[in-house]
Amino acid sequence: MMDLTVIWFILIVVLFTGFFILEGFDYGVGGLMPFLSDDTKERGEILRTITPVWDGNEVWMITAGGAMFAAFPHVYATMFSAFYLALFLMLVALILRGVAFDLRGRHESVGWQKFWDGAICFGSVVPAFLWGVAVTDLIAGIPINEKMIYTGGFFDLLSPYSIIGGLAFLFVFLYHGASFLTLRLAREKLIGRCQSMAMKVGGLATIFFVACMGLTMQYTDLFTKPVAAVALCGAAVFFLVALGSMKKGNGKASFCLTTLAIAATTVAFFAGLFPRLMVSSLNPAYSLTITNASSSPYTLSIMTVAAGIFVPIVLIYQAWSYYIFRKRVTPKDAEEHY
């Protein structure tokens, strides 16, 4: 039987993959919305594509965090305390974004709505960028001492590599969001705007993604692992083909391909990390691995049973919720207030 710690490593990858795919387009939609339209009604239409589902998508992140706590407590402890100020920034962003979805439509004034639109944009762009920084930091390594304690400060988290990583994540998510919007909006005018926006952010995403790959080769040992190397190159190919499909006006193919690209990227970085979860830049021996950072076998086996039962159930009812809201969003849908 496969070692429980390996199973949990895989489960963490599954949770992060789900999170990046689902929140990816949420962040993308939120980040692009102010740039797609200046009209608050049209913005309402754009936002309405994600308002029924964003909260459920965000739970993928919360579950990934909780699962990390349960399965690899040392990783949770080291990572969250190391990224202290970065996470504070992310929390501020997520707080503003979360309440903005609700408060935005509750007052008619244009100033009020635009303020919360700004909050949604900020609250989407910042976490998208920071997750890219975090993932690249995990694999490039940050100063962690023999007691698994982070010895650096906030600015040690920012390197040219991690900033490029952040931008790559951000722009891939923006593109992913634009693809999603072409599938979910009803009016041709808006869809057209999303398509041309997709080509713009897609170009930048390609540049940052390729740059990130180059720096990954330079700063990490990811390319020494065949699975990771293949996955990362595969992600790049998926993304380029996605751009090609979007150019031909095939939003559906583009969205499916960016979904694959995001999944492949997530797999690539974790496969590059394996069996580590956080690399120490001070000494490879100080890195946190699935062995030295894990919970007891007992806890892992309990959690394995729980995850085996509940993850499929979650997938079923979340799929159902997307099915309920499958129709394209019309201006009338957006006007419905609660």
Added chain:
Amino acid sequence: MDALLLSRWQFAITTVYHFLFVPITLGLSIFVALLETCYVRTKRPAWKETSRKLVRFFGTLFIINFSMGVVTGIVQEFHFGMNWSEYARFMGDIFGAPLALEALTAFFLESTFIGIWIFGWDKLSEKAHCICIWIVAFASNLSAFWILVANSFMQHPVGYAISNGRAEMTDFLALITNPYVIGEYSHTLFSAIATAGFLVIAVSAWKILHDEVSRQAFTQTLKAGGIFMLLGLFAAMGSGHMHTQYLAQANPMKLSSFEALWETEDPAPFAIIADINEVEHKNDMEITIPAMFSMMLYNEPSGVVTGINQLQEEYAAQYGPGEYRPDVTGMFWSFRIMIGLGGLMLLLAFVAAYLGWKKCPMNFPIFLKLLPWLLPLPFITNSVGWYIAEGGRQPWIVFGLQKTSEAVSPNLTSSDVWLTMVGFTLIYLVLAIAALWIAVGFIKKTHIAFDEGRKA
């Protein structure tokens, strides 16, 4: 202040703030679900229309509150790693599991179904839509159970063994059937029902007084909210009483601190008020009812209750030298505030239910005028309740296993925590004002006519 003290303040501020919204989510989800069930089942056309509007009215208040609860809840999850990394290392094996289960079994459910409920009015059948809010109510209350399982372990560790320098889970079933969690969970749930009930009667009172069109509809919710609140309060008092009795074995230091009982006595008296001297560890003055404390604990006017000072000696012998007495003054007065406000709210709930029942609330406009201003009461009660639960555990973060001072993240500087504490406080203040302003505006501008009387 150092990073430890600041982290404690930050946790206190953010968790008290988070718990302003939690009880409303727990209680109001049930209330709205009951209301929507009435809507689905009623055969009277006028009431059908009105109840639908009422569901949407209280549903909107629920949603505004819910989103505040969600975003402030994420902060709490991150906190354990951000500020309390050594706690997370020591306790991850046990604390992580309920937290992950909370996300897996409850958060997914409530977040997905609240989205369906909010935007699915025209997309689902009446019954299916109603089931969605019941699922939200169930999932919210399930999430409370998981987090209180985790909290109960901190108060009263069970089902674990210490190995490799940390607490490791040995018995999951013991963890979730911890007798501590039964008292803590039921008390939280019933208090949440009472809190939501208070919100309903306070809003209803304002509408009855200021909005003639909506008067009849909100007289109904004054009655319903009053009854809901009464049930919550009675149950909260019962569960609180049982839990306090249980504390005699589970956590005697906390118990004796509630009553500022410094020396062991049999029978132990109940102090109504006391002038507590924390330096000499005694009361300079007190007014007591003889044997009452023993009576409350053992249901008979006798029985030994161990004093704080004896427990201090016991713990010093068991765990090594140190200060094991919590903030007795804070415990003693918080406990009295909780009990006192609970009694006052019982009276208010009774009056509200009665006036609603008799359909004559306008006979007592002063009561209607007063009620909205008293809305802070349940929130104060909840907050002091949590203060005695968590403050009474100090100096431990996990009772008997890890001290709070050993749990803080070692890499944090006090300027880091200053920055985030001020940041969270400011953003929370701004959001509270925005959400309150929107909620009040919504309450004022929404009218719900009820014209069954004319038809009859």
